[in-house]
C-alpha cells in the first residue's frame with residue numbers, strides 16, 4: 603500500500619484505484635449466514651463428510667442450480683474453488699499435450715490469468731483490445747503464422763478495460779475457433795452486472811451451432827454473491843468435467859461440500875437473483891458519476907463507456923514514464939495498479955500513454971472524482 607503525502611494525510615486520504623473487489627454492501631452476508639446455519643443444523647453429515655466418490659466434478663445440487671441458471675445440461679459443469687482455480691486446471695489440461703504452448707489474450711488482460719498460464723509453461727502473447735473487443739485483424743494475422751493452444755477472453759465488462767466484446771466479434775471469434783482449431787476460454791465473472799444495454803450472446807452458446815468450434819466458459823459467484831465462498835465453475839463440452847475431475851482428485855478431491863451446498867441454496871432460495879438486482883442498483887449510479895468525472899478530469903481518453911461491471915480504463919497521454927507517473931500519483935494520494943502489468947509480456951500500452959484501470963464499484967462519488975482530479979493534475983505536471 604502506498605502512503606499518502608504526509609502533509610495531506612489527515613485532510614485527503616489516499617484514493618484506492620487498486621483493487622477490483624466487491625464492496626461489502628454487495629455481499630448479502632446476513633442471508634448467507636442464515637442459509638449456512640440451516641444447512642449446518644439440518645445436514646451436518648452431508649457437509650462434514652468427504653464428497654461422495656464420483657462427485658468430484660462438484661455437488662450435484664449446485665451443478666443442477668448452475669445448469670438451470672445458464673440453461674445448460676448440468677453434466678457439462680465442473681465446480682472449482684473460485685474461477686482462478688478453473689483457469690489453473692484448464693491451463694494444465696489444455697497445455698499438457700499441446701504441441702505448442704502459445705496462448706493469446708487481450709492486451710490489456712487480467713494479470714493473474716497470465717501468471718497462471720505462464721506457470722503452466724505458456725507463452726502468452728497480447729492482441730490489442732479495442733472499444734468493442736479484440737482487434738480481429740491482428741488476430742487473423744497471428745493465426746496465419748501460429749495457432750495457439752487457446753485464446754483467453756473476458757468478453758463482458760472486461761478486467762481491466764471495461765470493454766464488452768460486440769456480438770459481431772463474438773460470432774467471428776467462434777468461427778475462427780472452428781476454422782483454425784483452437785479453444786476459446788471465456789471468463790465471465792462480471793457478466794450479470796449489466797445495468798444498461800442488452801447482453802450479447804455467450805461465446806459458449808454461439809459455439810453450439812458452429813461445427814468444430816470449441817469454447818469453455820468460466821463462471822464465478824465472487825461478484826454476484828460472495829468471493830469468500832470461493833465458488834467458480836467451468837461449462838464445457840461433455841468430456842471436460844471428467845477430465846478436470848481427474849486433476850482435482852489428484853490434488854484436493856473436491857471443493858468444500860459446505861460452501862457448495864450453501865451456494866446451491868442461495869440459488870434455490872432466489873438470493874442470487876435478488877442480489878444481482880441489488881448489485882446492479884448499487885453500481886449504476888456509481889458508474890454514471892464515475893464516467894462523468896473521468897470525462898471532466900481526463901477528457902475522452904477512456905477505452906469505452908462500460909455498460910456494467912467494475913471498471914473504467916483510460917490510456918492517459920503523459921510526458922513521463924509510468925514509473926515516475928505512479929510515484930507522483932502516490933505522492934498526490936492516489937494508489938493505482940501498475941497499468942503495464944495488465945499487458946502480456948510482448949505488448950504494452952500505446953507509447954506516450956499510461957494505462958489506468960479505475961475501478962468505481964467500491965468508491966463514493968466524491969472519492970472517485972477526487973481521485974481522477976488528482977490524476978489529471980499529476981499528468982499535467984509530470985515531465
Ligand code: PMP
Pocket residue numbers: 622683684685686687712756761789791821822823824829833834
Ligand atoms: N477472472 C477475472 C477476469 C477476474 O476479474 C477475477 C477476480 N477479480 C477472477 C477471474 C477471479 O475470480 P474468483 O474469485 O472466482 O477466483
